[in-house]
Amino acid sequence: MAFKKNLQKRILCEAGTGTQKRLPCVMCGTSFPLPEAAHIVDSKEWSEKKDDDEVVNGFPLCPNCHKVFDDVLRPYLYRALEAFGTTNLPKCWKKSNKVSGVTESHLPINQNA
Numbered sequence: 001m002a003f004k005k006n007l008q009k010r011i012l013c014e015a016g017t018g019t020q021k022r023l024p025c026v027m028c029g030t031s032f033p034l035p036e037a038a039h040i041v042d043s044k045e046w047s048e049k050k051d052d053d054e055v056v057n058g059f060p061l062c063p064n065c066h067k068v069f070d071d072v073l074r075p076y077l078y079r080a081l082e083a084f085g086t087t088n089l090p091k092c093w094k095k096s097n098k099v100s101g102v103t104e105s106h107l108p109i110n111q112n113a
């Protein structure tokens, strides 16, 4: 589910500038295609602990980096942080997102280093 419009604007626009200038993608720096407000923790899981979405749970990503974050980075980050001993990680990070069809079976995520 997408962020509400007011949160989306706060995530995508430069804070405190008084302008509507959109921020570039925080991963690759592109401004075209326009970055989207990406959830860090999926909104459904976020709502299990918090009343409502918050700006801190989002950041601007272009559509390509959004897919890479959801499908590739989150499972790798989950694996590394879990191995490091971090607890209470978002469950949505454990498996790749369904956006591009990339699943754990496509990733060398279960291989030991």
Ligand SMILES: [Zn+2]
Pocket (backbone or CB within 6 Å): 025, 026, 027, 028, 029, 030, 061, 062, 063, 064, 065, 066
């Ligand atoms: Zn990008």
